[in-house]
Amino acid sequence: MWFKPWKKDKVESLDQVAMDRLPRHIAIIMDGNGRWAQKRALPRSMGHRAGVETLRKIVKTCSKLEIQVLTVYAFSTENWKRPKDEVGVLMTLLAEYLRKELKELHQNNVVIRTMGKTKDLPLEAQRELAHAMKSTRDNTGLILNLALNYGGRSEIIDAVKSLSKEAVSGTLRIEDIDELRFSETLFTRGLPDPDLLIRTSGEMRLSNFLLWQLAYTEIVVVEELWPDFGEKALIAAIVAYQKRDRRFGGIHTN
Numbered sequence: 001m002w003f004k005p006w007k008k009d010k011v012e013s014l015d016q017v018a019m020d021r022l023p024r025h026i027a028i029i030m031d032g033n034g035r036w037a038q039k040r041a042l043p044r045s046m047g048h049r050a051g052v053e054t055l056r057k058i059v060k061t062c063s064k065l066e067i068q069v070l071t072v073y074a075f076s077t078e079n080w081k082r083p084k085d086e087v088g089v090l091m092t093l094l095a096e097y098l099r100k101e102l103k104e105l106h107q108n109n110v111v112i113r114t115m116g117k118t119k120d121l122p123l124e125a126q127r128e129l130a131h132a133m134k135s136t137r138d139n140t141g142l143i144l145n146l147a148l149n150y151g152g153r154s155e156i157i158d159a160v161k162s163l164s165k166e167a168v169s170g171t172l173r174i175e176d177i178d179e180l181r182f183s184e185t186l187f188t189r190g191l192p193d194p195d196l197l198i199r200t201s202g203e204m205r206l207s208n209f210l211l212w213q214l215a216y217t218e219i220v221v222v223e224e225l226w227p228d229f230g231e232k233a234l235i236a237a238i239v240a241y242q243k244r245d246r247r248f249g250g251i252h253t254n
Contacts, residue, residue: 014064016235017239021242022065022066022067022238023218024068024192024195025068025071025192025194025195026062026067026069026197026238027070027073027197027209027210027214028070028197028199029197029198029199029200029207030054030055030200030229031203031225031226032225032226032227032228033048033050033051033226033227035201036050036227045086047227048086048089048090052097053227054228054230055072055097056101058070058229058234059142059144061234063142065238066141066142068142069142069143069191069192069194070143070145071147071194072147073150074094074147075150076150076151076207076208077116077149077154091121091122091125094129095122095125095127098112098128098129098131098132102131102132105132105144110136110141111142112133112146113133113143113144113145113146114129114145114146115145115148115150115155115188116149116151117149117154118149120149121148121149145191147210150209152206152211155187156211156212159182159185159186162185163177163181163182163185183213186213193214193215194213195217196217196218197214197217197219198220199219199220200229201223201224201225218244220241
């Protein structure tokens with residue numbers, strides 16, 4: 001196959017990052033928790049728990065770098081197909097993460113935000129999310145955007161339905177529907193589109209994630225399973241992003 005996971009350069013520290021060319025918005029498909037556990041003959045739940053620890057570290061690094069937005073694919077609409085016990089573990093870990101980390105996230109000026117149909121989540125998870133968002137809503141640092149019960153196609157269909165209702169009711173003219181108006185109907189309204197998408201575990205697919213928003217996003221796929229993805233790997237991905245020539249469909253002229 002011509003398209004292979006990116007082989008990262010050796011990157012040791014934040015000193016190698018050009019601080020004036022940071023991505024405003026980083027999106028991550030956190031893949032490989034189950035395989036990480038399987039390789040170690042551990043229950044899948046241990047892989048998910050290790051993945052939560054990785055998320056904690058990545059959030060701290062993004063906050064330190066003053067990244068504006070970090071969107072992580074925490075639970076997709078398709079993940080409900082997994083065994084009931086595994087889904088239960090994921091929901092428990094979500095509530096546990098928010099409970100344990102909220103104080104530190106708040107102290108570090110992080111804003112908690114969600115995208116997806118969170119009303120379908122278990123009540124405990126909904127309560128912890130609501131509390132976390134309320135507690136951090138006035139912060140001004142990194143926006144940690146948790147994609148929960150999220151699917152890109154579903155998001156687009158819901159946006160079309162919403163705009164259609166406005167058009168039928170006469171509150172919106174068809175000719176006023178453009179890319180900006182459509183974007184304002186999505187879960188990511190008010191946020192810049194991702195500049196950089198990172199997918200761990202070497203898989204070459206978007207998995208129904210941010211299908212509209214990723215139109216001109218730079219993509220970095222790494223071989224590491226999510227629990228093995230650390231600060232150095234994140235920095236290496238950012239350095240690789242900074243080496244890209246982003247033309248947005250045009251050409252650069254001297």
